[in-house]
Every structure is written in structure tokens, then in C-alpha cells.
Amino acid sequence: xxxxxxxxxxxxxxxxxxxxxxxxxxxxxxxxxxxxxxxxxxxxxxxxxxxxxxxxxxxxxxxxxxxxxxxxxxxxxxxxxxxxxxxxxxxxxxxxxxxxxxxxxxxxxxxxx
Amino acid sequence: xxxxxxxxxxxxxxxxxxxxxxxxxxxxxxxxxxxxxxxxxxxxxxxxxxxxxxxxxxxxxxxxxxxxxxxxxxxxxxxxxxxxxxxxxxxxxxxxxxxxxxxxxxxxxxxxxx
Numbered sequence: 178x179x180x181x182x183x184x185x186x187x188x189x190x191x192x193x194x195x196x197x198x199x200x201x202x203x204x205x206x207x208x209x210x211x212x213x214x215x216x217x218x219x220x221x222x223x224x225x226x227x228x229x230x231x232x233x234x235x236x237x238x239x240x241x242x243x244x245x246x247x248x249x250x251x252x253x254x255x256x257x258x259x260x261x262x263x264x265x266x267x268x269x270x271x272x273x274x275x276x277x278x279x280x281x282x283x284x285x286x287x288x289x290x
Numbered sequence: 291x292x293x294x295x296x297x298x299x300x301x302x303x304x305x306x307x308x309x310x311x312x313x314x315x316x317x318x319x320x321x322x323x324x325x326x327x328x329x330x331x332x333x334x335x336x337x338x339x340x341x342x343x344x345x346x347x348x349x350x351x352x353x354x355x356x357x358x359x360x361x362x363x364x365x366x367x368x369x370x371x372x373x374x375x376x377x378x379x380x381x382x383x384x385x386x387x388x389x390x391x392x393x394x395x396x397x398x399x400x401x402x403x404x
Contacts, residue, residue, distance in 0.1 A: 211391055220379060220394045221334065237291075270333060274389035278324065281333040 179205045181273050183282035190261055191290055198256045198285045200271030206251035207273035212244075215268040215284075227254040261289045292317040292384040296395025304403050309370050311398045313380035314362040320382040322390065323356060323363045327376045328397075334379060338365070341387070370402045 180203040190196050200210055208229045213221040225246050226234040233246035245257040254273075258265055270284040293316040303309050315323075321342040326334035340347045340354045340363065347354050351370075356363040367374060377397045383390035 209389060220396045221392075223391050223393065226391050268331075272392070276389075278336055278339065279389070279392065281335075283333050284331075286331075 179203075179273070179275050179280045181271065181280045181282040183269075183271060183285050185285060186283060187286045187288075189288045189290065192262055193260055195257055195259045196261055196287060198258070198269055198271075198287075200254045200256070200273070200282050202252045202273040202280070205273070205275060207254075207275075208251060209274045210248060210254040211272045211274075211279070212246065212254075212256050213270045213272070215270060217268075221270060224256075258287065261287070263289045265289050292320055292382055292393040294380060294382050294393050294395040296380050296398060298398060299396065300399045300401070302401045302403065303370050305370060305372060307370055309365075309367045309374070309400055309402075311365045311378055311380070311400075312362060313364070313382075313395050314360075315382040315393075316361065317382070317384045318358075318361065320384050322383045322387045323354070324381050324392070325354060325365050326379045326381065328379060329376050337378075367400075370400075372402050372404050375400055375402045 182201045184199045210227040212224045215221045224239045227246050227248040229248045235241045248254040266289045271282045272279040296313045324339035327337045328334045338354050340356050351368045353366040377399050379397045380395040381392040
């Protein structure tokens with residue numbers, strides 16, 4: 178199957194700093210990527226839909242000014258958590274749409290101290 | 291918007307027994323229903339999916355059934371093995387088929403006892 182990578186896999190930061198997470202489709206072009214957040218022992222919650230060359234579409238309750246999404250190319254989408262706080266600590270997973278299924282990245286574990 | 295309910299939240303079976311997980315969805319426009327297996331700290335892995343023009347699909351020990359009228363779909367795992375232990379998520383896409391945004395159920399933690 179297609180490969181989606183995420184970087185970094187794990188990040189620890191201080192409260193108030195910004196963190197950028199990259200999501201790359203390695204062997205296919207993805208016009209649409211999705212960002213999910215998963216708290217411990219909970220399900221994946223869709224945060225936003227990232228479309229190449231246009232503004233992201235955010236789900237209700239997700240602050241667009243706090244979670245900045247940029248999909249500058251057909252293989253790269255980035256999520257920037259601005260002014261991170263401890264409650265933003267979570268597992269962030271991206272996915273990219275292939276022809277017949279979605280492919281998930283390995284996830285990024287964010288811990289905000 | 292779409293809402294996906296999943297039951298049970300936990301399921302414990304003996305090795306060799308069958309396991310069934312059920313999901314319901316609210317949006318009749320949803321047309322793609324994948325099932326994912328997620329091990330702790332890892333990405334979800336697609337194990338089987340079904341589209342709205344099909345009522346049942348089977349892949350070795352795994353099968354999925356879809357009842358569009360009742361808006362529910364189920365995952366069936368036969369001859370369970372300890373390595374089947376994981377969290378399983380159902381999902382539905384209200385539009386865009388397999389390329390649309392996924393709305394997940396809350397997950398079922400399956401434990402298979404040897």
C-alpha cells in the first residue's frame with residue numbers, strides 16, 4: 178500500500194511554544210489530507226481537511242488560528258500547533274486519500290510541559 | 291453531521307471463538323464504511339471496508355455486513371487468535387467515498403484470551 182510519513186514522531190515542548198508537524202505522502206500525490214487528534218484510550222477525532230492550494234476546512238470546535246494547516250504541495254501538509262498548552266498534548270495523526278482508501282501516517286506524540 | 295455509534299466498547303473472547311462489533315450511522319448519504327485495527331501507539335490499519343452498493347464482504351476470517359435501511363454495519367471475526375487483540379474502529383464517510391473525511395466510532399477493545 179501507499180506510504181504516508183509524519184515528522185517528528187515524538188515532540189516535547191514547553192507551554193507557549195509552537196510545534197510544526199509534517200505529513201508526507203511518499204509514493205503518491207494527495208490533493209486531500211486529513212488531520213486527526215487522538216487522546217489516550219479515545220477515538221480519532223477529525224480536526225480539519227487539508228486541500229492542496231486552498232484553505233483548510235476545520236471541524237466545529239477546532240480553532241483555526243491555533244491549529245494552522247498548510248498544504249503547499251501534493252505531497253506535503255503541515256500542522257502547526259501555536260502557543261501550545263498542556264491540554265494540547267495528544268497523538269496527532271494525518272491521513273492522505275488514495276484512489277480507494279485512506280492511508281494513515283504513523284502519528285506524532287505531542288507532550289506540552 | 292454524521293454520527294457513528296460503536297458497540298461494545300470492550301469485548302473479551304476465548305481463542306477460536308467469534309467476535310462481532312456493531313456500528314450505526316446517522317447520515318443516509320454515507321457510502322463508504324471502513325474498519326480499522328489499531329495497536330497501542332501505532333497508526334490505524336485498514337482491515338476491511340464496504341461500500342454502500344454491497345451488503346456483505348469477506349476476507350478470510352474477517353467479514354463485514356451492511357444494512358443500509360437500518361443504517362448499521364458489523365464486523366465479524368471468526369476463529370479469533372491472540373494477535374487479533376487490539377482496538378477496532380469503524381468509520382463512515384458522509385461524502386466523497388473512500389476519499390472523504392472519516393467519522394470514527396469510539397472504538398472496541400478486543401481481547402482474545404489464549
